[in-house]
Amino acid sequence: MTLVELFDKNPVENIISSLVLQPQRVIFVGRKEIMAGHKRIIEKLFNERRLKTDIHFLHPDRNSLDCAVELLSEIQKEFPDCEFDLTGGDDLMLLAMGVLMEKSPTKPKVHRYFISDRSIVGIDIDGSETRKTPFYLSVGETINLYGGSVLKSFKYESRWDMPEDFKDDTDKMWGLCRKDTGLWNRLTGVLADFEHMKEKRDSLETVLSLSEIRSHLSNKNQSFDAVEKFLQSLCSLKLIKDTGSDNAFLRYRFKNELIRHCLVKAGTVLELKILMIARGIRDEKDEPFFNDALQGVNIDWDGKRHSSPFIAETENEVDVILMRGHIPIFISCKNGFTDDEELYKLNTVAEKFGGPYVKKVLIATKLTGRNRSLEYFRQRAKDMGITLIENAHLMNDEDLAEKIKGL
Numbered sequence: 001m002t003l004v005e006l007f008d009k010n011p012v013e014n015i016i017s018s019l020v021l022q023p024q025r026v027i028f029v030g031r032k033e034i035m036a037g038h039k040r041i042i043e044k045l046f047n048e049r050r051l052k053t054d055i056h057f058l059h060p061d062r063n064s065l066d067c068a069v070e071l072l073s074e075i076q077k078e079f080p081d082c083e084f085d086l087t088g089g090d091d092l093m094l095l096a097m098g099v100l101m102e103k104s105p106t107k108p109k110v111h112r113y114f115i116s117d118r119s120i121v122g123i124d125i126d127g128s129e130t131r132k133t134p135f136y137l138s139v140g141e142t143i144n145l146y147g148g149s150v151l152k153s154f155k156y157e158s159r160w161d162m163p164e165d166f167k168d169d170t171d172k173m174w175g176l177c178r179k180d181t182g183l184w185n186r187l188t189g190v191l192a193d194f195e196h197m198k199e200k201r202d203s204l205e206t207v208l209s210l211s212e213i214r215s216h217l218s219n220k221n222q223s224f225d226a227v228e229k230f231l232q233s234l235c236s237l238k239l240i241k242d243t244g245s246d247n248a249f250l251r252y253r254f255k256n257e258l259i260r261h262c263l264v265k266a267g268t269v270l271e272l273k274i275l276m277i278a279r280g281i282r283d284e285k286d287e288p289f290f291n292d293a294l295q296g297v298n299i300d301w302d303g304k305r306h307s308s309p310f311i312a313e314t315e316n317e318v319d320v321i322l323m324r325g326h327i328p329i330f331i332s333c334k335n336g337f338t339d340d341e342e343l344y345k346l347n348t349v350a351e352k353f354g355g356p357y358v359k360k361v362l363i364a365t366k367l368t369g370r371n372r373s374l375e376y377f378r379q380r381a382k383d384m385g386i387t388l389i390e391n392a393h394l395m396n397d398e399d400l401a402e403k404i405k406g407l
Helices: 011-021 032-036 039-048 065-078 091-103 139-145 164-179 181-197 210-219 224-236 257-263 268-280 340-357 374-383 397-405
Strands: 002-006 025-029 054-058 083-085 109-114 119-122 130-132 205-209 240-245 249-254 292-300 315-324 327-334 359-364 386-389
Touching (some): 011 039, 011 119, 011 139, 039 054, 039 139, 139 315, 139 340, 164 181, 164 257, 181 210, 181 224, 181 257, 205 210, 210 249, 224 240, 249 257, 257 268, 268 315, 268 397, 340 374, 340 386, 374 386
Parallel strands (some): 002 025, 002 083, 025 054, 083 109, 327 359
Antiparallel strands (some): 109 119, 119 130, 240 249
């Protein structure tokens, strides 16, 4: 089978039919200047999916209706088995397709993929041919289609290893956090400071002199008793061990590297909790509701790593990204202070790398901010198409799952 794809500015609409039908050959037809920037991206996607599809890019010699009709007619003659996809396409090529359908003695086979109900509908005769065909994209594929890339490094690891004991540990940390989110933020901030103060920063063990600690806490207006009580709570939950202090030193050891990462960055535990809940949601067939779910997704804006120190890398981190078929859900998780800037950051990154089908969500514990009222913040989010889920710390897992599933 040969698929003729009328090229569109929306990259998702260019590849839906190809990924669903997996034709022997696909011919992209459109304006040369628009297709040029997408060729490498499409070829990369097809190669990564190991599709044995020959890819061709053709464009009319001139930006005229006659040239466009002539090109489509030549394709139809050379490939009698071809099927035209009208899911996307610019105005000129769609108009040319209409002329071809009217004048061609051999009526071309035409279909369209309807995004809303994920079905291919034949529209060449009476529209009666319908094929229900689910279509899935991963987080990485979606980011790539819009010109970016998900960075792969330990620092920006977005695929967490989720052994059962770590899931249990995340629940323990979330249980501690949700009791008093403000206190959690302050005390995990103190542990982060301790990481910078100790000699071996890559070690799970922390050993610091009490005099150094007391001096640091005094400058931060923090109580040593509160820190010691926090460490005792973590020890009782078996998140840290080998704790103790004498007249000279305080020492403790994190259970593992994952736990350390969570306990020195205040917002990570909420992000992981949302990720775990999302991964646990099932559909009516007991299949995963989301086909992909990542946490801490660091995005490079142009999909390239520059070797020159004089070229700055433009990067953004999205707390959680979920995929429901081809629909990306960009989630910002806030476990403390939130202001308008968070809305703008989420909106900018989501619209750049999520396209027209993206859903934008901000999940917060206690929604607090400066300068603006909460009513203004909520209205601003609504105007930007961002769904707010507030007071996450007061919800049980089932309630949070329902909120996430209903996005």
